[in-house]
Amino acid sequence: MRINLTVNGQVHEIETKPGDSLLKVLRAQGNFGVKHGCESGECGACTVLLDSKPVNACVFLAAQAQGHRIETIEAVGEHPEQGWKHTSGLHALQESFVESGAIQCGYCTPAMILAAKELLDHYPEPTEAQVRDVLSGILCRCTGYLKPVQAVMRAAALMRGEQVEPLEGVIPVPPDFFGEPPSFSDQIPQSDSGTPAGREVLVPTRLMPRIQVTPEAESWQRVGKPEKKVDAVKLVQGKPAFTADFDKRDMLIAKVLHSPHAHARIKHIDVEKARDLEGVAAVLTWQDIPRVVYSTAGQSDPIPGPLDSFSLDKKVRFVGDRVAMVAAETEQIALQALELIEVEYELLPSVLDSAEALKPGAPILHDETEYVNFAESDPSRNLAAEVRIDIGDVELGFSEADLVFEDEYEVPKVQQAHIEPHVAITFWDEDDRLVIRTSTQVPFHARRQLAPVLGLPIKRIRVIKPRIGGGFGNKQEVLIEDVPAHLTIATGRPVIYEYSREEEFIASRSRHPMRIRMKTGVKKDGTITANEMYALSDTGAYGCHALTVTGNTGHKSMALYVGDGKYRVSPNIRFYADIVYTNHPPSGAYRGYGVPQGFWAVERHMEKIARELELDPIEFRLKNSIREGELQPFSTAWSEGREPRPETIETCGLEECVRQGRAAIGWDQKFGVSGWRQVPGQPHLRKGLGVALVMQGTAIPYLDMGGASIKMNDDGSFNLLVGATDLGTGSDTVLAQMAAEVLGVPVDDIIIYSSDTDFTPFDKGAYASSTTYISGAAVIKAAESVSLRIRQRAARMFNESEEHPPVNQEDIRLVDRQAISPDGRTISHSEIAHETLHHADQEQIMGVGSYMSPVAPPPFAAQFAEVTVDVETGQVVVDNLVMAVDSGVIVNPLTASGQIEGGMTQALGYAVCEEMVYDSDGRAREKDLRDYHIFQAHEMPGLTTIFVETFEPSHPFGVKAVAEIPLDGVAPAVGNAVFDACRVNIDDNPITPEKVWREIMKIDEGQG
């Protein structure tokens, strides 16, 4: 059918099908700013304005839009950078989103701007509650909404013609600023009424983190400054920056048939009818492609885990496992073809409980002969990996304790829920090389790992990573690229495969659920004498990241509390883990990489011990926690894929984090104060405070490597090529800042590009909180070699004049786009570039750097939570989260604080509502973003971030990791706050109203 659509003021006559969504049609017309995040109106990424009202284009039929005015992000603001055109520039909202750091991956940004625009068109003076309300229809998994809300408020002020304060980025405070709680507590965002459910909102938000500035950073021009994200302008304009924002003539659509059974053998599969369907280009089953065993975990070589996966297999091991793949001219035909595939299954007994899976006689998932063991894996026992670490003499430590505390804890399977689904496009280029354009965190690992699977040499594969709409570890998996690649190989045509939201839930990866047993020996004075953890971890049907995620669970969380006195010198720590196969969908990497699971158990356990011994929970923790100058106790016992080597903690700002955080949350005025616990006039409500101390790692020592190259251009600008992958974190920006600092130029003179396996140097990819540290060090090395050459050429140019004393290159400074001699003469970068490229002894000034770290300096943090519990219903409302973080020097406080806010928000879901549940047949309960609830803008507590800077000596700019640590402490801090409020211990998160209510009932009935 032909319809007329008026899009951004232009009428288009479009051929469409009756069932086509407006989303599909708009994107087909090139309006790539309209994003796909689901198919059922839940995420809001597809928001457009229809007659000035926001609608979800994915659930709106294109035909219904005839006769209406449609506005997409492409019509908002103008684009002053486009050649000779001089226009008025970005809309105030776009400007404000850019300046305020409201963009991380940017996938939700066009929708947010459109929704906010509609609000401001009608309400030029909105309240924060109104802004949050209008943004509540658009899910953002990255930001925690704080900065987007502030960006809208700021834009509203700008549009009203008001003066707004310039964003200087940081609030530098003297070290004792937060040390005066009474004067500061008035400024703390307070919850309004404490009404648990459906409160209208809201607490004031703050745009900027508070930060203690490291003295070393004070002289820097670019590092430590809130520079705008280098990709922000294109993202606020909805430019076609993401994987799927790309068209290729004759592109086929891929779909996969997923298993309806948890465990079955494929006895017979008949695809003839599907192949005969008009418009179907290929149907592939396990019989049609090479049988190559591999691991989908995107990790360095050798993969630290078993090889147990096939692109297609004759056996299925979970509901959602692959059965067949199809490529067709349209999505509809592809889906129709899936229905025509006839499969005869031989059902096998399944095992869904990790303890059952280890028992003799349990159904065995991996009986294939091709299985390749890694270390202790044993498929005949459903054991994907095991960890056995003993440090010191644990039994002696227990025998020396006055009391031994034992308890069990449980953590659920949860989803990364990035808004951009997994998506990959494959095609042959003109040299018959396979191009894979994919939303991946690990382009170089993907190329290496896919080569044998596809039967192509590495040199015939090119992986391109465009902008990524969030990944959070789920794209550290070579998860779907093989599907379109096999289909391109089979058909010779370009193929796109994009997960639906349901596929994200049933057939991607998730956080490992675990049962964790803790045993801790303690003296009466609170000295920990021995600490033991056993984790039973469910890797699901495949062992991707099985060993490394669960290894990290103990490696980080059990390293924090070493004990005091002689135990501090020689701690007694045991960490054992079994990582088992079950017929659940596979677990994998999720931001925090095993550590949030560990800290749920450790920090709930520490709280119980402190309460039982009537010790101050903070003092008890600090008495036993690791300190600067001490050995990371696990460093000599365990390392990912390499020999362990001793590592000393060079910097630890944990005590200062505690001091700042407790002041910011008002701990001393509230904790243990019975009057504060009560909410006046609401006897069913109780308030509580909780704390958790946490540590993470920075990169993987002696293993992961990053590379960078820098080339100088005629005008003194630089191309910086990195293999590192910015998945929305802002890593491209901080890498550009470091290069700019070394080269003495503004950040916009650094044209950064990441990543393309044909052009950019190798990098292990974005994981393990390593990009700023590892890839950053590589960038600095490359920049320093360019700087050296610039200074050498500048010295030569200075010395052409005989009127001045000779200049040595080492005395030349690079500042403000110029080389400055000791006597104050200057030569601009562009003059040097012209000289070297065109005039004398021509050369291309270029530098290459690569870096691998011998250490993994841990960031530390103190996480505080304030909650209100309704003791009649069990409802928990988190009112405030305060996180004080030692991540070393903060290269960009704007992007780093966004990481903390977004991370805390994800962790808040882990604390109170996120959970993936399966029925007894292994079928998922949560298949969409309605059933799987992630926090929305109007539900947020107050978020406060404080950076306590230390200078990590192993990095030129003193940095440590930021990205993962905010996932670690929120859940236990909330759990501890719930105990503080109503004296119930919830040992298995999420802390749902039902669990709290049941525990309260037990107390009321005298069982608690």
Ligand code: FES
């Ligand atoms: S609401 Fe339309 S894509 Fe999610």
Ligand code: FES
């Ligand atoms: S910035 Fe909102 S989803 Fe990434």
